[in-house]
Amino acid sequence: MTKEGERQIREWQTAVEDLKTAYDSLQHSIEKTAGEAAIAMQRGLIENLEDQRRIVTQMRDEEAKKKKADKDKIASFNSQISQLSQQIEDVFDSFKKSVTTTDFKDLSDNLANALIEAFGKGESAAESFDKVVDEVMRQCCS
Structure with missing residues (x-):
């Protein structure tokens, strides 16, 4: 070489x-x-x-x-x-x-729990849904 x-x-x-x-x-x-x-x-x-x-x-x-x-x-x-x-x-x-730290099963469980809880308390299901989605997005970005 x-x-x-x-x-x-x-x-x-x-x-x-x-x-x-x-x-x-x-x-x-x-x-x-x-x-x-x-x-x-x-x-x-x-x-x-x-x-x-x-x-x-x-x-x-x-x-x-x-x-x-x-x-x-x-x-x-x-x-x-x-x-x-x-x-x-x-x-x-x-x-x-x-x-993808939050898997889809956890997401669906969180949404279901939030919606059931919202109906039980007479709260807006849409607001509960938004809160769960916001929390999931924070977890994904942190």
């Missing part, structure tokens, strides 16, 4: 390390944030992981182009790519779970 190719691989490795550091920082911030800011940070995490995966893929491809390609390095790059893909999937799953 040429010195230029080796230099490029080292630069990419540094870029991946920088992205990993940024990923860790974003993940820490997300754990302390709620609502739309958390959604934006989750999107940032996914973009970061996709950038890491793209760079590692370039590193693997560059290594594979060498006349005497290091099969162990290529296997390591493939492993990293697989791990990054899994992390992306985990972030998506975590996001889906955080958005």
Whole structure:
């Protein structure tokens, strides 16, 4: 391999390390944030992981182009790519779970209880319905 190719691989490795550091920082911030800011940070995490995966893929491809390609390095790059893909999937799953923290059975139970209670007290069923929906929306966004 040429010195230029080796230099490029080292630069990419540094870029991946920088992205990993940024990923860790974003993940820490997300754990302390709620609502739309958390959604934006989750999107940032996914973009970061996709950038890491793209760079590692370039590193693997560059290594594979060498006349005497290091099969162990290529296997390591493939492993990293697989791990990054899994992390992306985990972030998506975590996001889906955080958005749907109130499941539909709980929602229907809460609505039924609120409506029954409202009728029993002579209150407006519509107002009780609105209160339950407001509470569910607060839970989804926090």
